[in-house]
Amino acid sequence: MPLKKLEKLTQAANTYKTILNAMEEWVVIVDHQAKIFFINRPYARFLGVKAEDVMGKKVTDVIENTRMHITVQTGQAERLSFQKILGSNMIANRFPIIEQGEVIGAVGTVIFHDTHEWKQINSHIKALLAEHDFHRQKSLTADKVETGANFHLNDIIGDSQVMKSLSSKVTQVASGDVTVLIRGESGTGKELYAHAIHQLSDRAEFPFIKVNCAAIPENLLESELFGYEEGAFTGAKKGGKAGKFQLANGGTLFLDEIGDLPLLMQAKLLRVLQDREVESVGGTRSTPLNIRLITATHRPLESLIESGDFREDLYYRINVVAIDLPPLRERRDDIAKLADFFLQKLSRRTGRRAPKLTVQALTAMLAYNWPGNIRELENVMEAAFYTSHDRKIPLSLLPPQLAQNGTSIQENAIQPNLAQPNASSLKEQLNQVERNIIKTVLIECGDNRTKVAKQLGISKSTLYEKLDKHGIS
Numbered sequence: 001m002p003l004k005k006l007e008k009l010t011q012a013a014n015t016y017k018t019i020l021n022a023m024e025e026w027v028v029i030v031d032h033q034a035k036i037f038f039i040n041r042p043y044a045r046f047l048g049v050k051a052e053d054v055m056g057k058k059v060t061d062v063i064e065n066t067r068m069h070i071t072v073q074t075g076q077a078e079r080l081s082f083q084k085i086l087g088s089n090m091i092a093n094r095f096p097i098i099e100q101g102e103v104i105g106a107v108g109t110v111i112f113h114d115t116h117e118w119k120q121i122n123s124h125i126k127a128l129l130a131e132h133d134f135h136r137q138k139s140l141t142a143d144k145v146e147t148g149a150n151f152h153l154n155d156i157i158g159d160s161q162v163m164k165s166l167s168s169k170v171t172q173v174a175s176g177d178v179t180v181l182i183r184g185e186s187g188t189g190k191e192l193y194a195h196a197i198h199q200l201s202d203r204a205e206f207p208f209i210k211v212n213c214a215a216i217p218e219n220l221l222e223s224e225l226f227g228y229e230e231g232a233f234t235g236a237k238k239g240g241k242a243g244k245f246q247l248a249n250g251g252t253l254f255l256d257e258i259g260d261l262p263l264l265m266q267a268k269l270l271r272v273l274q275d276r277e278v279e280s281v282g283g284t285r286s287t288p289l290n291i292r293l294i295t296a297t298h299r300p301l302e303s304l305i306e307s308g309d310f311r312e313d314l315y316y317r318i319n320v321v322a323i324d325l326p327p328l329r330e331r332r333d334d335i336a337k338l339a340d341f342f343l344q345k346l347s348r349r350t351g352r353r354a355p356k357l358t359v360q361a362l363t364a365m366l367a368y369n370w371p372g373n374i375r376e377l378e379n380v381m382e383a384a385f386y387t388s389h390d391r392k393i394p395l396s397l398l399p400p401q402l403a404q405n406g407t408s409i410q411e412n413a414i415q416p417n418l419a420q421p422n423a424s425s426l427k428e429q430l431n432q433v434e435r436n437i438i439k440t441v442l443i444e445c446g447d448n449r450t451k452v453a454k455q456l457g458i459s460k461s462t463l464y465e466k467l468d469k470h471g472i473s
């Protein structure tokens with residue numbers, strides 16, 4: 001009888017061995033006596049054994065904290081169960097293999113190899129869910145006013161390569177509690193990214209508290225950050241006041257413009273971060289700190305350290321993971337999409353149909369340097385939206401510094417210098433110009449592909465090939 005069970009198991013497993021070895025999940029199959037019948041290569045590699053050497057051995061002698069022998073005995077499946085192996089917390093599934101009503105063995109898989117991986121996948125799922133909600137919300141609330149109070153990764157517009165890699169970096173670091181320093185010129189979206197990291201983290205249900213270190217007078221900073229007790233100083237409120245650190249408890253504290261923090265406060269902040277506890281002004285008790293810290297700056301901290309204006313030790317504390325946001329002029333590929341995004345947003349807010357940029361206006365925008373980055377682009381679009389007639393934004397409605405850029409540009413003529421400065425070969429530059437032309441005309445034609453193909457004098461299938469080639473959706 002036992003031999004029959006083993007034959008059945010052999011038959012069932014032989015077909016799939018190659019596939020099981022190719023899987024990323026770790027797989028182990030035991031026979032009805034809980035002896036290892038098969039273990040796939042990734043699992044054996046992790047255990048530091050050779051698959052052939054452990055065949056036929058009792059699973060309990062090979063895999064720490066296994067419950068496969070129990071699955072064989074009870075015939076009960078166990079899903080998503082924690083299992084500590086070689087010091088890591090794994091998540092495993094165990095299923096009995098049943099043939100004609102009898103248990104002939106069991107199959108176990110380790111689906112998450114440590115809690116970090118589990119958290120990363122959790123963040124990834126959150127990003128997917130947020131994307132799903134975002135699209136559903138968009139179709140449900142197309143006419144409603146946007147509050148703009150909370151930002152998700154999906155609110156960050158940008159298809160350029162650099163933006164795509166930033167999104168994946170954000171998804172990766174969001175799950176841990178790692179301290180993040182976001183650097184970038186003014187208006188590049190530092191606050192937006194801070195929100196997105198918080199939303200994707202395990203702290204998403206807890207507060208996100210922002211402090212603009214440059215906006216608070218130096219004498220108030222300490223009590224703003226750490227709070228104060230009743231009677232701590234003249235004018236202190238009855239009952240005292242909680243500081244931003246206390247308000248952010250369990251959540252994320254976002255210290256914007258950290259480069260502007262006075263030296264005395266830098267020392268105090270460093271102490272709080274080192275001791276991981278905070279004491280309010282005039283207080284006698286410290287409370288343990290449970291926050292994730294995100295800081296941002298547009299100032300070069302390294303130069304501030306050299307000039308003695310920023311503490312080097314604090315710099316290392318806050319710069320655990322750095323996220324560098326590129327200025328808009330280094331990702332011109334995103335200008336057309338961002339412009340359209342802001343016009344659509346205004347259209348939803350006001351109920352007015354969104355005007356379209358003429359080719360000349362958009363061409364000038366693509367050639368402009370955008371010192372104020374995305375905030376400047378948003379303001380330019382807002383001004384143009386309210387002054388536009390006939391659902392068109394011509395060059396004349398753009399501010400003078402931009403319009404100047406466009407006066408030398410003939411309608412429909414695209415300048416070769418619209419290519420990124422670092423696009424080296426002629427082929428790359430031509431590609432970039434082609435991409436810009438297509439994006440421009442897409443916006444002009446309100447995304448009507450038939451019109452676009454007609455205006456460009458190409459067939460629809462050629463247009464689709466080109467859209468595909470340039471990754472334009």
Ligand SMILES: Nc1ncnc2c1ncn2[C@@H]1O[C@H](COP(=O)(O)OP(=O)(O)OP(=O)(O)O)[C@@H](O)[C@H]1O
Pocket residue numbers: 155156157158184185186187188189190191192193256298374375378
């Ligand atoms: N990628 C983006 N997609 C959509 N909107 C963006 C993007 N980046 C920035 N914005 C918008 O641009 C404006 C400026 O962004 P934000 O305040 O995050 O920039 P910042 O770098 O923190 O600026 P500052 O350093 O001046 O505080 C905001 O209205 C924001 O919503």
